Structures are given as C-alpha cells and as structure tokens.
Amino acid sequence: MRRNKKERQALLVATIKETPFITDEDLAEKFSVSVQTIRLDRLELSIPELRERIKNVAEKTFDDEVKSLPLDEVIGEIIDMELDHSAISIFEVKEEHAFKRNGIARGHYLFAQANSLAVALINDDFALTAKANIHFTRSVKLGERIIAKAKVVNINTETGRTFVEVKSFVNAELVFVGEFEMYRAKK
Template sequence: MRRTKKERQQLLISTINDNPFITDEELAEKFQVSVQTIRLDRLELSIPELRERIKTVAEKRFDDEVRSLPIEEVIGEIIDIELDQSAISIFDVKEEHVFQRNKIARGHHVFAQANSLAVALINDELALTAKANIHFNRSVKLNERVIAKARVIKIDENALRTYVEVTSFVNNELVFTGNFEMYRSKNH
C-alpha cells in the first residue's frame, strides 16, 4: 500500500518511538521505500541515526544504574541491563576495528566488548576482572554487528567474586564465549 509522505513520516515517528533500535534498512523494508528515502525523512524530522538513538537511550536508562564504570567506557552500546543479573550490548565493527589486509576485527575489540559488559553488570563501585576464560568461535568482519549477552552465573559473597558468562553473536551465530571471574569490593 502506497502512503503519502506525511503518512509515512507519522508512521516512521511512531515506529522509531516504539523501537529506537530499528535500522534504516528495516524501516525501508517496512515502508517499502529506499534507505535513502528513510534517511531523508529522518533528516527532515530531526530524528538521529541509529547509533545516536542507541546512545541516547542507553545514557538515559543506564547512567544512574551502572556503578562500576562510566557508561562511555563501555565498549559497544548497552541496550539492556539488570545489575548483578544480565546485560546486553551492541558493537558495530568499523574500519578502525579491523586489520586492513583482510577486514577481520581485531580480537581485543570483541573481548573488550564482553569484558566491559561483565564489569558494567557488577553492582559495585569497583569491579575488576580477576580471571577470564575466552573462546573465539569465528572471526568477526567489517560492518558486522556483535550482540553480547552477559549473565551472572554465581555470586560468591565470601570471596567477593561474581562469575559472569558472556556470549557474543553476529546474526544469531555464536562468535565468542567468555567466562569472567569478577572481583568486587563489597558484599551486596
């Protein structure tokens, strides 16, 4: 069904309000227009691009919640977090994250996303990685989006340790797993 520009733009506003994490490509498909048309609509409506929308939502939601490190020190964008329980972040692999000769992401970026998510998850002013057991299942490439999911496995109050498992995916394919033993400064 063909919509007028005004109708499409009204639907665009409500769609983005419902899901600020929707991509321009998904919007173009939904409204059966080109990605360029969506970008022009967003520009006209002063709706920021996805990366800025994610950042804004994350800052609003998590600035008060994340205690162990400033939100801007997290590698990737946190999109959901429940302290001492679970968290999710998104990391878009850009030119500066890859080896130039083969366009494969440097492993330390994928690790840093998982590690900083494990730190952010700890409900304490101080959280440090005591030990990590990691496994790269496959290479991550330029322009891929890595979604990391962290969950607390166990909290050992006596040892001041929290055990966190992080799994990272590209298009639902497992690319990285990490088990982190996190030191925390206090019992909670």
C-alpha cells in the same frame, strides 16, 4: 644468470614482495641488467618506487596503531541491563576496529565488549577482572554487528567473586564465549 624478460619480471615481483626495501640499483645488480631495465619492468608491472613502497608499509602500520589505541572507554552500547543478573550490548565493527588487510575484527575488541559488559554488570563501586576464559568461535568481519549477552552465573557470598558468562553473536551465530571471574570492591 641472465634470464629472459618474463622470467626476470616474475622474479622481480617475488623479490620486491620478499624484500620491499630494495633499490633499483641493487635489483639491477641482482639480475645483471641495467637500472633502466628495472625501471621499465616496474613501469610495466605497476610497481611503485622504493620510497612509495616504504611509505605504503609505514602507513599501514601507522593507521593500525593509531586507530586501535583508544580502548579505555566502554566498548559497545548497552541496551539492556539488570544489575547483578544480566545485560546486553551491541557493538558494530567499524574500520578502526578491524585489520585493514583483511577486514577481520581485532580480537581485543570482542574481548573488550564482553569485558566492559561484565564490569558494568557488577553492582559495586569497583569491579576488576580476575580471570577470564575466552574462546573465539568464528572471526568477525568489518560491518558486522556483535550482540553480547552477559549473564551472572554465580556470586560467592563470602568473597563477592562474581562469575559472568558472556556469549557474543553475529546474527544467530556464536562468535565468542567468555567466562569472567570478577573481583568486586564493596566500598
């Protein structure tokens, strides 16, 4: 029941990692020691108090949630464009596009860049994505610059349905491939 210091501290770290919303009092009971001992342990192990732990978790989410929202605009800077034929855009992965935890770009930004480009490529008033086949071939990290190249593969002369292929690269490495079937409104 009662372990030595080292053992207890190791378990303490594990316990707090697993259930971070636990008070010192509950921890003291769990390890059959006094609250003061738990506090000394936390001090030694540099584990912040409950409220700080809760706050840390909350801040992580809040930042991620808030910053990832504005996805309504065009993602990426279009640097070359030949309507109904091909286009190129550049998108740099900044803090607000990546997960704080590991710096890996959120997939929907890669998708958004490709999709924006496919939409922009359509020489009509409205363009909507009907279907998409996407493939993430490599994860993209914070600070990397993604170059998306879109190419019209086929236009159905009757329906106007346009098939666009987008390939995204970081340096020369393929990170994303998507095939988009676009619906266009001629009016």
